[in-house]
Amino acid sequence: MLEFIGPxxxxxxxxxxxxxxxxxxxxxxxxxxxxxxxxxxxxILFLPFTYKMTAIPGxxxxxxxxxxxxxxxxxxxxxxxxxGTPHAAATMMDGHPLSQKGRTKAALKIALYASTFGGVFSxxxxxxxxxxxxxxxAQLGTAEYFMVCLFGLTIIAGVSGxxxxxxxxxxxxxxxxxxxxxxxxxSYDRFTLGIPRLYLGLDxxxxxxxxxxxxxxxxxxxxxxxxxxxxxEKMHDNGKISKEEYKRLLRPTLLSSIIGxxxxxxxxxxxxxxxxxxxxxxxxxxxxxxxxxxGSVEGIAAAEAANxxxxxxxxxxxxxxxxxxxxxxxxxxxxxxxxxxNPGLSLFTxxxxxxxxxxxxxxxxxxxxxxxxxxxxxxxxxxVSIPQEILTPIIxxxxxxxxxxxxxxxxxxxxxxxxxxxxxxxxxxxxPAVPILLGMVLGNMTETNFRRALLISNGNPAIFVSSIYxxxxxxxxxxxxxxxxxxxxxxxxxxxxx
Amino acid sequence: xxxxxxxxxxxxxxxxxIDEKLAKKEINLPIEFIAGIVFLVLGLVVLLIxxxxxxxxxxxxxxGRVFPKLLxxxxxxxxxxxLLKELYNVYVKKRPWTTKTVNLxxxxxxxxxxxxxxxxxxxxxxTDLFVIGAIFCCLGxxxxxxxxxxxxxxITLTAAVLIWVAFRFGLNVSF
Amino acid sequence: MKKRILSAVLTLTMAVGLxxxxxxxxxxxxxxxxxxxxxxxxxxxSQKAASMSTNYSENIILVADAIKGDAATVxxxxxxxxxxxxxxxxxxxxxxxxxxxxxxxxxxxxYDDFVFVENLYSSVFVxxxxxxxxxxxxxxxxxxxxxxxxxSVAANGATSSEAFLAAALFGSMGYGEKLKITPYSSAAEAAxxxxxxxxxxxxxxxxxxxxxxxxxxxxxxCAFDGDDITDGEFSGVEGVGKYGxxxxxxxxxxxxxxxxxxxxxxxxxxxYDDILADGEMASWLxxxxxxxxxxxxxxxxxxxxxxxxxxxxxxxxxxxx
Numbered sequence: 006m007l008e009f010i011g012p013x014x015x016x017x018x019x020x021x022x023x024x025x026x027x028x029x030x031x032x033x034x035x036x037x038x039x040x041x042x043x044x045x046x047x048x049i050l051f052l053p054f055t056y057k058m059t060a061i062p063g064x065x066x067x068x069x070x071x072x073x074x075x076x077x078x079x080x081x082x083x084x085x086x087x088x089g090t091p092h093a094a095a096t097m098m099d100g101h102p103l104s105q106k107g108r109t110k111a112a113l114k115i116a117l118y119a120s121t122f123g124g125v126f127s128x129x130x131x132x133x134x135x136x137x138x139x140x141x142x143a144q145l146g147t148a149e150y151f152m153v154c155l156f157g158l159t160i161i162a163g164v165s166g167x168x169x170x171x172x173x174x175x176x177x178x179x180x181x182x183x184x185x186x187x188x189x190x191x192s193y194d195r196f197t198l199g200i201p202r203l204y205l206g207l208d209x210x211x212x213x214x215x216x217x218x219x220x221x222x223x224x225x226x227x228x229x230x231x232x233x234x235x236x237x238e239k240m241h242d243n244g245k246i247s248k249e250e251y252k253r254l255l256r257p258t259l260l261s262s263i264i265g266x267x268x269x270x271x272x273x274x275x276x277x278x279x280x281x282x283x284x285x286x287x288x289x290x291x292x293x294x295x296x297x298x299x300g301s302v303e304g305i306a307a308a309e310a311a312n313x314x315x316x317x318x319x320x321x322x323x324x325x326x327x328x329x330x331x332x333x334x335x336x337x338x339x340x341x342x343x344x345x346x347n348p349g350l351s352l353f354t355x356x357x358x359x360x361x362x363x364x365x366x367x368x369x370x371x372x373x374x375x376x377x378x379x380x381x382x383x384x385x386x387x388x389v390s391i392p393q394e395i396l397t398p399i400i401x402x403x404x405x406x407x408x409x410x411x412x413x414x415x416x417x418x419x420x421x422x423x424x425x426x427x428x429x430x431x432x433x434x435x436x437p438a439v440p441i442l443l444g445m446v447l448g449n450m451t452e453t454n455f456r457r458a459l460l461i462s463n464g465n466p467a468i469f470v471s472s473i474y475x476x477x478x479x480x481x482x483x484x485x486x487x488x489x490x491x492x493x494x495x496x497x498x499x500x501x502x503x
Numbered sequence: 504x505x506x507x508x509x510x511x512x513x514x515x516x517x518x519x520x521i522d523e524k525l526a527k528k529e530i531n532l533p534i535e536f537i538a539g540i541v542f543l544v545l546g547l548v549v550l551l552i553x554x555x556x557x558x559x560x561x562x563x564x565x566x567g568r569v570f571p572k573l574l575x576x577x578x579x580x581x582x583x584x585x586l587l588k589e590l591y592n593v594y595v596k597k598r599p600w601t602t603k604t605v606n607l608x609x610x611x612x613x614x615x616x617x618x619x620x621x622x623x624x625x626x627x628x629x630t631d632l633f634v635i636g637a638i639f640c641c642l643g644x645x646x647x648x649x650x651x652x653x654x655x656x657x658i659t660l661t662a663a664v665l666i667w668v669a670f671r672f673g674l675n676v677s678f
Numbered sequence: 679m680k681k682r683i684l685s686a687v688l689t690l691t692m693a694v695g696l697x698x699x700x701x702x703x704x705x706x707x708x709x710x711x712x713x714x715x716x717x718x719x720x721x722x723x724s725q726k727a728a729s730m731s732t733n734y735s736e737n738i739i740l741v742a743d744a745i746k747g748d749a750a751t752v753x754x755x756x757x758x759x760x761x762x763x764x765x766x767x768x769x770x771x772x773x774x775x776x777x778x779x780x781x782x783x784x785x786x787x788x789y790d791d792f793v794f795v796e797n798l799y800s801s802v803f804v805x806x807x808x809x810x811x812x813x814x815x816x817x818x819x820x821x822x823x824x825x826x827x828x829x830s831v832a833a834n835g836a837t838s839s840e841a842f843l844a845a846a847l848f849g850s851m852g853y854g855e856k857l858k859i860t861p862y863s864s865a866a867e868a869a870x871x872x873x874x875x876x877x878x879x880x881x882x883x884x885x886x887x888x889x890x891x892x893x894x895x896x897x898x899x900c901a902f903d904g905d906d907i908t909d910g911e912f913s914g915v916e917g918v919g920k921y922g923x924x925x926x927x928x929x930x931x932x933x934x935x936x937x938x939x940x941x942x943x944x945x946x947x948x949x950y951d952d953i954l955a956d957g958e959m960a961s962w963l964x965x966x967x968x969x970x971x972x973x974x975x976x977x978x979x980x981x982x983x984x985x986x987x988x989x990x991x992x993x994x995x996x997x998x999x
Contacts, residue, residue: 146876170585174542177578181549181571188557188567190861192781192837195557195567196549204784205750219620226612347864355889394652398644398659401620402637402666405627410676412745414754415628422624429613434538435603452570453863459565460860461830461876560998 013361016061025062029069030374037077037090044074044090045333049213053407055340064363067337072370075313076120083112092276095284095308103300110244115302116309117378119258123310124371126262127317132364139325139353148468151454152478157328157447159485169493172440179444182207189453202416209445211417214404215424216438222401223429250302257287257307265314270321276312283311317367324348327450332439335446515649525608533600539586546579619643633678637663705737710766712744713751719883720768720930723798727953734952749777749784756787761937770930772839775986780837792933793943794979796950799963800927800972802903803843806887806896808875814897816916829856832868832880836861837997839928840881843902845993846924854996872896884912884968910968926986931979
């Protein structure tokens, strides 16, 4: 590890990298602060920019967006009682009440400090745990990798929304889409319908532009464009946090950061689960339980520390095994791979300098988030008031230009439009889109490892239970599915009672 | 300028009249039933076209059809479950169909937006000049949103040209 | 207000006009499209050559681009370019000798759609073996094969150059029927597979197996060349050619669109030749990439394509079936 730190710092400490980090943090904060604009949408829109960059500035830019997305959602949650991102909902519980008590600045400050702590903690965990996990991952063979993929597919259960059945169907669609193009094992074409451009398969970034970005434009039909005003004038308090409050913040912030990291490592769980779970824990352990829901400083810190602690941790399975922890990092995988960085141990050995630069860079991303948050929160509040009439065509143009620039042809723009129409129709049927994305990301890896394992064993399926790692992942998969089914059933029961 | 405003006024008035009529029209879609049928059929279609779309060699241990076939079977099973669950709820438990109310106005508006997107695409493709399509796209959305503020027109059109300039000269994407 | 808007639009139009008119200088940027992974050998060599182009030409700047997609990328390139466009593309025996026989429908071009500029390098593939098998040369290999029930070889791609080299070697040794090629998505994966014992052998570029070899995971059995390797870490590894077995090197031709002026092509060829003659480039190629500078003539290219086509035709059944 130490041999990579020097070269990594050399790669990292360039003006270009720091500029991209800051730009990413700024854009991510703005997107996350505007309700309706999501971090995933932001990463999709700006992904094509990274295609022309090398790995480090590209990843710094995307990580800037991703981390700031963790914090940005709290701005609108605190100011207008509307979470900018789903995982800021727990922050809203106490953030807005504290703001109503005339302590808006203090609430924003707590959210920022806790987010930074959680983010830095998570980045350090990535730095120290990542290479260890990669060492273990390197021992995994083809059959074990297939079991890892199966475990990764349990993410679907977590992102299926109301109906797990619909989630599984959507995932099958995503996995089927990943089959389009040349067969990875034989090079024969599959499902190309005689269209030469489909030999290459469908590019993930292009499909995502349709599935997540352009469909949001079609969804504008459902809303009337009203001005969204985040009243920066509300921030008239001095933002002071007392010594006693700082002391109270310490324990929930640390505990929530640990929870966030643990949740982040497990594929399929995300920032929302981490922030609610941490909020719940903080409440249970607090000496001031009565303040929760009425502007508790501990509540804000717990939720924010947890959702930012997820950011670095989700990168651990991504960088070591290629299993994305959530939809946003799934997109980052394509940014890595376009630069020839394939997840696995070799990433930490042959390309260790780049990998360590990215991991150390994540710490700086969080520190820049602290800096920008300290000085620019008022500006974020103003920027997010951009009218929909202006924002909508600009997003469309970014989508079109982005889709075109991936392979420099209009065919891909057409594909993005088709995916937007499909996503719109799926919305009508209340089918979730995220499982499609996960199916597309994991499809190729799942299929090749499945088929290759059977090829190695001459068709004997016993290969899938032939090693201790296989059995560990089977147990983990069963446990993950059982836990998720249980929690879904609980949710359903709670829904019926309500 | 006055003439332009009156033209827009007339257009808005007409749109208001149509909107008013459409807003009242709603359809209840039995979404679980439709989803079950749609994906069951999709699975069947994929399985049917597979022999013509996925060539295989006889000697392959696991050929290129196995994985998609497996997926389609899983998809059809779960579509069937979705369908049967709904039918069971309706006919045995006597619960109402799980429906989603679709408002015709919203769907027509979505079609209007789709038309703007498709026309932008066609203009870009035919002219091979992204900037022309970009200008059309901005104007299309501003008219769609019934925007009257001139400053918004200036801002969006400037942004459209700047996006093209950024990609064309910054990222060297020639379009 | 009206005036203000008009002047803003005018200013913008002028700015755009100025920007679009910037192409009047004598220097031309030539985009060199590599249709394989940006981390692959060809893309890295192209990148290196492009970074040195300004040292040798005032008229031509090479800009390296990598769009993974193999035949599909070249199809698009051919469809989108015409004679004298400042565009170059890489292609090798994979397209002209393997895909053209295995899946001709995939290619919407023939060699006639291009004009040859230069070949940058040649790479000698090596075959590695799981270290536990202790196969260190051709004699060990022959002894092992005599008692093996199955010969499993990891290759980067099912119908790649690596797969055909394995088929050619084992086929010509008389073990074609026992051969099982296991395709992997990258050379790194194939190297890890053989080191883990998932397969017995792997065929790869020298640089791609080096790390695994240094870690002791594999031994090097032979090189797919006429003579033994004389330089670098694998010096002394026997070439299969001296035993009379078929082989070919991996080569990557830089091509322009057919119809491009002969003087432009020779200017480009001279630029590449100057870059390849640079000591820095040559040592980077041999020391870091374990490749050899290998400039070629049009006839050499035709011979190389034909040689590989002959091998593909002969060992087609082993690889495809």
